[in-house]
Amino acid sequence: MSDTVLPTPLLEVLPNTFLKCEFLHPGRSHKARVARALIDDAEQHGMIARGGRTALIERTGGNLGIGLAIEAKARGHELVLVTDPGYSKIKKEIAARLGAKVIDRGVTYPGCADNEAAVQLILRSTPGRFHYLNQFGNPANPAAHEQGTGAEILAQLIGRGYGRNTRVTLVSGLGTGATARGVSSALRHWFREVAVIGVEPPDCDLKADRHGSHGLQGFAVGQPAPFFPSGELDQIVPVTDAEVAAAGTRLFQEHRMFVGPTSCANFAVVLKTIPVSAEDVLISFLYDRGEDYE
Structure with a gap:
């Protein structure tokens, strides 16, 4: 089948800091x-x-x-x-x-x-x-993000002039872990250094595979992420409900983007992880639309 209305935009929200706007996908999200x-x-x-x-x-x-x-x-x-x-x-x-x-x-x-x-x-x-279909065990899941989402991000970064020596950090929540696996794999085809930061929801401990009750649907879903074990993460950054809400307010006020809670959680971690030099790039995702939640 042919793709339509792709790729989704890669928005630079801060210097060398980008959000992949998957909520603008015709299918309503990265999924x-x-x-x-x-x-x-x-x-x-x-x-x-x-x-x-x-x-x-x-x-x-x-x-x-x-x-x-x-x-x-x-x-x-x-x-x-x-x-x-x-x-x-x-x-x-x-x-x-x-x-x-x-x-x-x-x-x-x-x-x-x-x-x-x-x-x-x-x-x-x-x-x-x-x-x-078995999203938790089907290798077509991470492959979709390597060949689609990740390949797009890679082309968009190369098009902006980022060379092979750029240090790329990817911020991602983990459900199946397929997005983190697929996108990081695609970026490693070009960039020599790619790190992955996991977003840790409230009342969770990703290192210990403890998944508490929280409001970030799709993150820490009650079982280890099969495609990206937490032990492979370079860093884990926790977020609070207040930080998620504040990040959502900032996205709306500064960029007029009304997105879901997991997208806001990603942005909350991004705001804690600003690139330290011109050779560092930070990437994360705005997964879905705010109107799709109660």
């Missing part, structure tokens, strides 16, 4: 790239066919759910999303309006401990009915 890649991979490997009887299933109610709903509707695939009350009601409503069947695990499968358990129960009870 739209993953949605396309996961379905492309399934089609190319003969796991599903357009107009066929095999439906798609994934555990998500957030940005990936919307991206998958867009791709599934455009290609004529049936899609089931397994989610829970912790996800944005607005995002779940958007996915449903786009044709996805959204299942609330807590209502439909109260005996399942988590969304993965619910997906496995569905797969066992209806053998052959679904193809599980």
Whole structure:
């Protein structure tokens, strides 16, 4: 399938400090790239066919759910999303309006401990009915960010004149870790030094793989990031709820950008990690739109 309205802008918000504006992607977030890649991979490997009887299933109610709903509707695939009350009601409503069947695990499968358990129960009870896209275990996920998001950022930085000796620091939250893995891999094709800083939500300890309850949907989701173990991070920077709110206010006042909480958390860490010289570049992401949250 051909891409449309790409690449997304790389905005310089401070000297040598850039935010990749993924909330302007036609699929509404960075996860739209993953949605396309996961379905492309399934089609190319003969796991599903357009107009066929095999439906798609994934555990998500957030940005990936919307991206998958867009791709599934455009290609004529049936899609089931397994989610829970912790996800944005607005995002779940958007996915449903786009044709996805959204299942609330807590209502439909109260005996399942988590969304993965619910997906496995569905797969066992209806053998052959679904193809599980499995964002947490599918290598097409980080590949989408290496070949898409990361390749775009690399081209944009080279186009601005940054040479191979530029020291690049990437600020990213970790859910699956696919964004951090894919983008950092792409940047290392050119830049000799690339560091990755992890954003640590309130009440979490990424080094200890402790994921507490917090409001940053998609970060520290209750399990270690499979594609980017926390031990590989060069640094971990915690954020508070107050810092996230202040960063969101600054983004809106200075750039008229209304983005989601995880984007604000990234920017909060960026503000703590200003480049120290002209040879240092800092990159982070504005993932999604503020209006997609309650």
